[in-house]
Structures are given as structure tokens and as C-alpha cells.
Amino acid sequence: MPKLLRLLGGLAIATWLALPGGGAGVSEAWAQPTVSGIRVGQPADNITRFVLDLSEDVKFNLFLLPDPHRVVLDLPQINWSVDPGTGTQARGLITGFRFGQFQPGTARMVLDLGQPAEIVLAQVIPPRDGAGYRLVVDLRGATRERFLEAVQRTKPTALTQVAAAVPPLGTPRRRGDGRKIIMLDPGHGGVDPGAIGVSGIYEKQITLMFAQELRRKLQATGRYRVLMTREGDEFVELRRRVDLAREAQADLFVSIHADSIENRQVRGGTVYTLSQTASDREAEQLAAKENKVDIIAGIDLGRESDQVTSILIDLAQRETMNHSATFAQILVREMEQRVHMHKNGHRFAGFRVLKAPDVPSVLVELGYLSSRADEQMLRSPAGRARLAEALARAVDRYFEGGRNCAAAALSCPP
Ligand SMILES: [Zn+2]
Structure with a gap:
């Protein structure tokens, strides 16, 4: 049994994961990975799942931010092949999200959370059952204390700093x-x-x-x-x-x-x-x-x-x-x-x-x-x-x- 399913321990999840994600047909030879789909779901009562359908495996950095509670995903430069209006979906712990270029070479996704949460899983799943690569982030409600601990553990990428x-003030203007x-x-x-x-x-x-x-x-x-x-x-x-x-x-x-x-x-x-x-x-x-x-x-x-x-x-x-x-x-x-x-x-x-x-x-x-x-x-x-x-x-x-x-x-x- 795949690790992910064991982790969440539910059979209902299997059908949800197997949904066609639009991964097919996205095999252009572009140097940039393509995101062809974004989905938010609730595979179990206490789990909110966020999925990006990807053309290939990517490295990512994930961190949390407080006040307001957010999950931030930094990715390499991405070719966004999704409707920009997608971010209006709200489901489970996720009240909304945005995506786009953040800095040259870095794309960013920001998920707004309705309450403090913790990351149960964040990984890229290789192609399986007809679906392509998927970046999956599973969230579960948590206390504010646990959330703040996770804020300390996770760090933004160097680029944001x-x-x-x-x-200094008063520097003479160069001519x-x-x-x-x-x-x-x-x-x-x-x-x-x-x-x-x-x-x-x-x-x-x-x-x-x-x-x-x-x-x-x-x-x-x-x-x-x-x-x-x-x-x-x-x-x-x-x-x-x-x-x-x-x-x-x-x-x-x-x-x-x-x-x-x-x-x-x-x-x-x-x-x-x-x-x-x-x-x-x-x-x-x-x-x-x-x-x-x-x-x-x-x-x-x-x-x-x-x-x-x-x-x-x-x-x-x-x-x-x-x-x-x-x-x-x-x-x-x-x-x-x-x-x-x-x-x-x-x-x-x-x-x-x-x-x-x-x-x-x-x-x-x-x-x-x-x-x-x-x-x-x-x-x-x-x-x-x-x-x-x-x-x-x-x-x-x-x-x-x-x-x-x-x-x-x-x-x-x-
Ligand atoms: Zn303005």
C-alpha cells in the first residue's frame, strides 16, 4: 500500500487520488515545469488536501506564516496552465489561495487558512493510475501553539530576504x-x-x-x-x-x-x-x-x-x-x-x-x-x-x- 494512503488510513482517499488530474498531454519540452490543475479536497473529515497537477517532479519549499494564518509554497519558475480565477475555491481549512511569479526564478502559492493547522504531508507523488505528477499538501486543524511552533521550524527561501x-539619509546625490x-x-x-x-x-x-x-x-x-x-x-x-x-x-x-x-x-x-x-x-x-x-x-x-x-x-x-x-x-x-x-x-x-x-x-x-x-x-x-x-x-x-x-x-x- 502506498505510504500516503497508509498515512491517512482511508480507502475513500484512493478514489479521490485517482481522479484524472489533467497530467496527460502536458509533455512539452519547455524547460519550465507546468501546473495544469489545482484542486482542493477533503479526503477525510479532518484532512484538507491541496493538489497541484505537475508536468514533472519539482523541488519546493513550504513554510507557515501567522497573523493571518497562511501556508506558502515556493516553487521553481512555473508555467501556469490554469484559469487564474481558480483561487476562489474554498474548502475545509483553506479559505482561498493565490499563485504566480514571486521573484525571478521563483513561483509562489499562498493558501489562506481559516484557522491554525499543521502539515500532515507535503510531497510530490510520481505518476500513477493515469494521473501525472502531483504535489500534495495535507493539512489538519491544530492549536495556535502548534501552529506557531511550525512557523519557527519552517523558513522562507533565501530569496525573500x-x-x-x-x-543612509542625507547621502549626497551622485551627479x-x-x-x-x-x-x-x-x-x-x-x-x-x-x-x-x-x-x-x-x-x-x-x-x-x-x-x-x-x-x-x-x-x-x-x-x-x-x-x-x-x-x-x-x-x-x-x-x-x-x-x-x-x-x-x-x-x-x-x-x-x-x-x-x-x-x-x-x-x-x-x-x-x-x-x-x-x-x-x-x-x-x-x-x-x-x-x-x-x-x-x-x-x-x-x-x-x-x-x-x-x-x-x-x-x-x-x-x-x-x-x-x-x-x-x-x-x-x-x-x-x-x-x-x-x-x-x-x-x-x-x-x-x-x-x-x-x-x-x-x-x-x-x-x-x-x-x-x-x-x-x-x-x-x-x-x-x-x-x-x-x-x-x-x-x-x-x-x-x-x-x-x-x-x-x-x-x-x-
Ligand atoms: Zn493597487
């Missing part, structure tokens, strides 16, 4: 070729899809396409060196996005998003800057949602020493916040001329991604993916080009202002 070479450095930050990515549009498009796709268009426009002027926090469909931690801007000694950081809310009538763009107190309830809720993406992607926030949270009172930060506000005002004016804007165009909230103390930063919500009209505009290349034009002009105005304002204004761009 990349240390950044962030310059380059005179071009300003713009860091564009396409929101979400990889395992974190962001909001989902009325037609099913993901926020992570819109933000990347938009950032690429904006980069083209800015670079065409010859006045800017444009960098991006992500180039493809990969996950980047919020903290890492901030660090990338600081490492590059960027002159401006623009985080790009496209939210969705329940009220489908609400539409229009909004520009956000950092503030300890949110300008209104909706801004506060949005920031809370955007700040949660690291949890969504299976990052343990408890492990981070969060030096950026206490920085708000810093003088450098205050000056940076003035610059951010100046840019936000210019940007709202430019956007108003070209696209539909939210009634309250410039708002404030505590977005983690805006906390670089020495890089002026704004977060732009291009529009609402829950609004049919906004989504349509953001899906179309012409719509994105119109919006990108507004942003590129605002960047120009902002730095032009810097060249002319030296004597007059209080908050000249750096």
Missing part, C-alpha cells in the same frame, strides 16, 4: 548626466493580481502596460532616466519598491494603481500623497488595502524591522512631502484636462509605498476598474496614451518649476 543597499531619475512603480504583480476589473482584467496588467507607455513618453524627451520597480509579471515587496527608489537616488517616485470599489458608478483618477491622517474614509480604506499586499503574497511582516514607519516627523521627510504635494497638484491639473477625475483629485493617506524619506513620491489611481467606463479607457492603448501624456507633462512642469522657482517658491523640486 534580499538585503538592499539603501543609502550623473543631468537627466532626472524617475522611478515608476507598477502596482502589484506576480502572485498579487491587485483589483479585478469588470471584464476580468487584473490591476497588475493595467499598471504594467501603463508604466511601459509612460516610460516611452518620458524617455523620448531625452530629459529623464526612467527606471521601473518591476519589468514583468513578478511580485515586489512594498518595502523593496521604496528601497529601489532610494538606491537609485530617484528624483521622483510614481506608484501606479487602478483600484476597484463596490459602487460601480464611481469613476475617475486620484492622486495620493503620504499623510499620517487620511483625508477621508475611502482614502484610508484604500491605503489599508494597498498596504496589505505583502500579506497577500505571503510575506511575514513580523520579520521586518520597520524603520520607515517612524520617519514621518523627520525634517527631510517634511521637505520631501512638500515636493510630493507640489507634484501631486501639478499632476491633478494635467489629468483634469485629459481624463475624468475624481471630485477630490488630490487626497492623502498612509500608503507604505510612499514612505521613502528622501524621494518625492505620489501614488496615482488611474481610475476605477469597477467602473465600466474607466476600465474601458485603461484597457485601450489610446486611453492609456492620453493618461500617460498627462503624467509626462506633469513631470515636465514639476522639474521646469525647479529650474525657475529658485528665488520665489518655497518648495522647489530638488
Whole structure:
């Protein structure tokens, strides 16, 4: 009798395991393993089983995270041949899951647990009974104490702990070729899809396409060196996005998003800057949602020493916040001329991604993916080009202002 069945000691499991898993026909010569099916089942009363149908054997790393309780599976680069909407299944201990690229070379699955659990089994089962390779994870309910013990035993892969070479505050800016450095930050990515549009498009796709268009426009002027926090469909931690801007000694950081809310009538763009107190309830809720993406992607926030949270009172930060506000005002004016804007165009909230103390930063919500009209505009290349034009002009105005304002204004761009 196979070890797995002996372990679980039930015959009912055998039939469940023998279900055809779509393993047949997935024998492409791609270098990457393919996942062709994802299933959640309950082979026994107290066991929740999670299964990935695989084209080949893979190495994986599994670890647990508390608050909220999650199981994280890191895999090699994977070719996902499954419907992205699959993650809505909830069964047994698993209340939902997500998957996608985490970092170059690493794919990640995050399972949300409704309660503390322990891993009974986690292994790749070789082809059998007409089914292909399957990665099987069996979970059983456990006390919080046992769960926390397992958190200590299991560890994230080394990749999630990349240390950044962030310059200390007050580091003199290096002199380059005179071009300003713009860091564009396409929101979400990889395992974190962001909001989902009325037609099913993901926020992570819109933000990347938009950032690429904006980069083209800015670079065409010859006045800017444009960098991006992500180039493809990969996950980047919020903290890492901030660090990338600081490492590059960027002159401006623009985080790009496209939210969705329940009220489908609400539409229009909004520009956000950092503030300890949110300008209104909706801004506060949005920031809370955007700040949660690291949890969504299976990052343990408890492990981070969060030096950026206490920085708000810093003088450098205050000056940076003035610059951010100046840019936000210019940007709202430019956007108003070209696209539909939210009634309250410039708002404030505590977005983690805006906390670089020495890089002026704004977060732009291009529009609402829950609004049919906004989504349509953001899906179309012409719509994105119109919006990108507004942003590129605002960047120009902002730095032009810097060249002319030296004597007059209080908050000249750096
Ligand atoms: Zn977002």
C-alpha cells in the first residue's frame, strides 16, 4: 500500500487520488515545469488536501506564516496552465489561495487558512493510475501553539530576504548626466493580481502596460532616466519598491494603481500623497488595502524591522512631502484636462509605498476598474496614451518649476 494512503488510513482517499488530474498531454519540452490543475479536497473529515497537477517532479519549499494564518509554497519558475480565477475555491481549512511569479526564478502559492493547522504531508507523488505528477499538501486543524511552533521550524527561501543597499539619509546625490531619475512603480504583480476589473482584467496588467507607455513618453524627451520597480509579471515587496527608489537616488517616485470599489458608478483618477491622517474614509480604506499586499503574497511582516514607519516627523521627510504635494497638484491639473477625475483629485493617506524619506513620491489611481467606463479607457492603448501624456507633462512642469522657482517658491523640486 502506498505510504500516503497508509498515512491517512482511508480507502475513500484512493478514489479521490485517482481522479484524472489533467497530467496527460502536458509533455512539452519547455524547460519550465507546468501546473495544469489545482484542486482542493477533503479526503477525510479532518484532512484538507491541496493538489497541484505537475508536468514533472519539482523541488519546493513550504513554510507557515501567522497573523493571518497562511501556508506558502515556493516553487521553481512555473508555467501556469490554469484559469487564474481558480483561487476562489474554498474548502475545509483553506479559505482561498493565490499563485504566480514571486521573484525571478521563483513561483509562489499562498493558501489562506481559516484557522491554525499543521502539515500532515507535503510531497510530490510520481505518476500513477493515469494521473501525472502531483504535489500534495495535507493539512489538519491544530492549536495556535502548534501552529506557531511550525512557523519557527519552517523558513522562507533565501530569496525573500534580499538585503538592499539603501543609502543612509542625507547621502549626497551622485551627479550623473543631468537627466532626472524617475522611478515608476507598477502596482502589484506576480502572485498579487491587485483589483479585478469588470471584464476580468487584473490591476497588475493595467499598471504594467501603463508604466511601459509612460516610460516611452518620458524617455523620448531625452530629459529623464526612467527606471521601473518591476519589468514583468513578478511580485515586489512594498518595502523593496521604496528601497529601489532610494538606491537609485530617484528624483521622483510614481506608484501606479487602478483600484476597484463596490459602487460601480464611481469613476475617475486620484492622486495620493503620504499623510499620517487620511483625508477621508475611502482614502484610508484604500491605503489599508494597498498596504496589505505583502500579506497577500505571503510575506511575514513580523520579520521586518520597520524603520520607515517612524520617519514621518523627520525634517527631510517634511521637505520631501512638500515636493510630493507640489507634484501631486501639478499632476491633478494635467489629468483634469485629459481624463475624468475624481471630485477630490488630490487626497492623502498612509500608503507604505510612499514612505521613502528622501524621494518625492505620489501614488496615482488611474481610475476605477469597477467602473465600466474607466476600465474601458485603461484597457485601450489610446486611453492609456492620453493618461500617460498627462503624467509626462506633469513631470515636465514639476522639474521646469525647479529650474525657475529658485528665488520665489518655497518648495522647489530638488
Ligand atoms: Zn493597487
